Amino acid sequence: QQQVKQSPQSLIVQKGGISIINCAYENTAFDYFPWYQQFPGKGPALLIAIRPDVSEKKEGRFTISFNKSAKQFSLHIMDSQPGDSATYFCAASRGHQAGTALIFGKGTTLSVSS
Amino acid sequence: ETGVTQTPRHLVMGMTNKKSLKCEQHLGHNAMYWYKQSAKKPLELMFVYSLEERVENNSVPSRFSPECPNSSHLFLHLHTLQPEDSALYLCASSQDTRGSEKLFFGSGTQLSVL
Numbered sequence A: 001q002q003q004v005k006q007s008p009q010s011l012i013v014q015k016g017g018i019s020i021i022n023c024a025y026e027n028t029a030f031d032y033f034p035w036y037q038q039f040p041g042k043g044p045a046l047l048i049a050i051r052p053d054v055s056e057k058k059e060g061r062f063t064i065s066f067n068k069s070a071k072q073f074s075l076h077i078m079d080s081q082p083g084d085s086a087t088y089f090c091a092a093s094r095g096h097q098a099g100t101a102l103i104f105g106k107g108t109t110l111s112v113s114s
Numbered sequence B: 001e002t003g004v005t006q007t008p009r010h011l012v013m014g015m016t017n018k019k020s021l022k023c024e025q026h027l028g029h030n031a032m033y034w035y036k037q038s039a040k041k042p043l044e045l046m047f048v049y050s051l052e053e054r055v056e057n058n059s060v061p062s063r064f065s066p067e068c069p070n071s072s073h074l075f076l077h078l079h080t081l082q083p084e085d086s087a088l089y090l091c092a093s094s095q096d097t098r099g100s101e102k103l104f105f106g107s108g109t110q111l112s113v114l
Helices: none
Strands: A004-007 A010-014 A019-025 A033-038 A045-050 A056-059 A062-067 A072-077 A086-092 A108-113 B004-007 B010-013 B018-025 B031-037 B044-050 B053-057 B064-070 B073-079 B087-094 B109-113
Touching: A004 A086, A010 A019, A019 A033, A019 A086, A019 A108, A033 A062, A045 A056, A045 A062, A045 A072, A072 A086, B004 B087, B010 B018, B018 B031, B018 B087, B031 B073, B044 B064, B044 B073, B053 B064
Parallel strands: A010 A108, B010 B109
Antiparallel strands: A004 A019, A019 A072, A033 A045, A033 A086, A056 A062, A062 A072, A086 A108, B004 B018, B018 B073, B031 B044, B031 B087, B044 B053, B064 B073, B087 B109
């Protein structure tokens, strides 16, 4: 049972374009939704996160859009750069609960061509 | 660097070998984790330790045995592994085990079981 479904599996975007990665979750108890970025040979690193009390969060070129009723959230990368080429994982959890774990999606491999 | 160091970076072992993976965090965190990363699969949580006590074990086969001697060190002891256990094993730490806590990952150990 996959609790967090992520798409697409891979994505190729031209430099300067917009990259969009989508995630859907099933458990309505989830209230914390982070995105992690992983470069080859490295572990994942937190990129940006959102809680369901807001519909959008922006940090630089990275924006999370959140749709609570549809149980979906997405990552938008504006003005995509070759340095953004990496694997992106969405995740979800019950943020305030101790002993709970992040549930990750399968990941999206982004390639930004120059 | 993330403050989480894993050794070795690469490991090749036969199915009858016994080996150990090591993780050390220099962040003063109270929680440590083992994750398994396989191609085209979500990151799989294997074990969670909080203040050196195991708080979660996601039905991991007994051929994987974790050890947390103190809050800075985490080991994963491996014995009689199967070829399907070949994967990237990631260690992570966080301030505590709440779901909203930022995870700091090491670079992983790439394990190949022959």
